Amino acid sequence: MRQVEGKVEILRKKNLGRTPVPIDGKRVLIVKLRYIGDTLSIIPVIDNIKRNAKGAEIDVMVNKGTEEVLIHQPGIARLWPYDRHAAKRSALGSITYHVQLLRQLRGRRYDVVMDFTHGDRASFLCYLTGSPFRISYLNSSRLAKTLMNHFISAEASEMHIVDYQLEALKPFGMNHFRRKIDLHIPAPVQEKVDRLLGGKGVSAGLKVAIHPGARGTLRQWPPERFAEIARRLQSENGADILLVGGPSESALVESVEQGLRSPALFKSTQLGLLEMACLFSRCRIFVGNDSAPAHLAAAAGCPTLTLFGPTFPKMWQPLSDRGEVIFKNVDCCGCRQEECIRPGRSCMQMIEVEEVWAKVLNMLS
Structure with missing residues (x-):
C-alpha cells in the first residue's frame, strides 16, 4: 500500500514499484455504464489522459443512449455503446451478445482498463477483456474486488464525481488536472x-x-x-x-x-x-x-x-x-x-x- 497525495492511496495485488506507471503509447479502455450525466463526467478523464500521456489510445464504453455526447469528442479512438436491452433480451440472446462484444474487446488488447461504474456487470466485462491492469475503487462491489486488480481508495462523498474519477489517474503520474467538461457541439x-x-x-x-x-x-x-x-x-x-x-x-x-x-x-x-x-x-x-x-x-x-x-x-x-x-x-x-x-x-x-x-x-x- 502506498500513500498518494495524502488523501488517496492505490491498493494493488501486484507490486507496481515506487515510480508512477507510464501509460504513454498504451491502449486504454474507460468504462462507465450509467446515465447521461455520468457519461459527461468522464470527459475530463479522457481529456487529461490525452494531454498527459503521449500517444495513449483511448476507447470508451458507455450505455447505449448516452453515447451521443461523446460522438464528436476529440481524443476517443473507439466508442463502444453497451446495449443493455440486447444484454437482457433472453439467456441465449445475452450470451450471444456478450460473446460477440468480448471477442471485439479482447481483439483490442487493452493495456489498461478503468471502471468508473461501480457495478458487477462492468467489472465482469473489464475482467474478460484480458487486460493485465484493471483499475476500480476500493468501495466497489465484492465481485469487483475479485475481478479487478488495482484499487483506488477515495472518499466519494467528500468530492465532486469528476474529481473522484480523476483520482484514478494519479498512479500514472498525473497530479494536476483540468476539471472542465468541454462538450464539443458540431x-x-x-x-x-x-x-x-x-x-x-x-x-x-x-x-x-x-x-x-x-x-x-x-x-x-x-x-x-x-x-x-x-x-x-x-x-x-x-x-x-x-x-x-x-x-x-x-x-x-x-x-x-x-x-x-x-x-x-x-x-x-x-x-x-x-x-x-x-x-x-x-x-x-x-x-x-x-x-x-x-x-x-x-x-x-x-x-x-x-x-x-x-x-x-x-x-x-x-x-x-x-x-x-x-x-x-x-x-x-x-x-x-x-x-x-x-x-x-x-x-x-x-x-x-x-x-x-x-x-x-x-x-x-
Whole structure:
C-alpha cells in the first residue's frame, strides 16, 4: 500500500514499484455504464489522459443512449455503446451478445482498463477483456474486488464525481488536472438548433430554459412552481421561455406551459442530447431539477440553477463556475425510495417559489 497525495492511496495485488506507471503509447479502455450525466463526467478523464500521456489510445464504453455526447469528442479512438436491452433480451440472446462484444474487446488488447461504474456487470466485462491492469475503487462491489486488480481508495462523498474519477489517474503520474467538461457541439447541430428557434437563437433578448422533469418523481419540483417562476420571468423581465424534456415528459412540459402568461418561445421533448445542449448555450440561464439536462446546460456553458432533492450536490451538482443549487439537507437525504417517507413535506416540496425566484434574480443581475 502506498500513500498518494495524502488523501488517496492505490491498493494493488501486484507490486507496481515506487515510480508512477507510464501509460504513454498504451491502449486504454474507460468504462462507465450509467446515465447521461455520468457519461459527461468522464470527459475530463479522457481529456487529461490525452494531454498527459503521449500517444495513449483511448476507447470508451458507455450505455447505449448516452453515447451521443461523446460522438464528436476529440481524443476517443473507439466508442463502444453497451446495449443493455440486447444484454437482457433472453439467456441465449445475452450470451450471444456478450460473446460477440468480448471477442471485439479482447481483439483490442487493452493495456489498461478503468471502471468508473461501480457495478458487477462492468467489472465482469473489464475482467474478460484480458487486460493485465484493471483499475476500480476500493468501495466497489465484492465481485469487483475479485475481478479487478488495482484499487483506488477515495472518499466519494467528500468530492465532486469528476474529481473522484480523476483520482484514478494519479498512479500514472498525473497530479494536476483540468476539471472542465468541454462538450464539443458540431456546427451542423448548432445550425439546426438556430433553425428550430426560427432565427432567434443568437438574437438579443433574455432566454431562460426550464426543464421540469427528472428521473423519478421524488427528484421533481412541482410543475406549477416552475410555471410560477416562468410566469414571473415573462411578466417582470420580458423573458422568452424555452421548455424542454425527454420523450416521456410531454405531459409535464405541457402542464408548465399552461401556467405561463404567454406561450413558450420554444417547446420540445424530442431533442437529441447535443441539440439540447446547444439550445441551452443560447440561453442566459437554465432552471431545472437534478437531471441530465442540468449537466448538459453546464457543459454547454449556460449558468445553471439546479434543484436537488434526495441526492447530494457536493458530488453531483453540474460542474460549472456559474452554477447554483438549492438543497434541503433533510435527515433522510440519500434515500433510494420510490415513495417519500415524508408525504406532503418532501425535500423537493420544501423548496419554496420565493427561494428559487431570489436565486434567479441574483443570477440575472
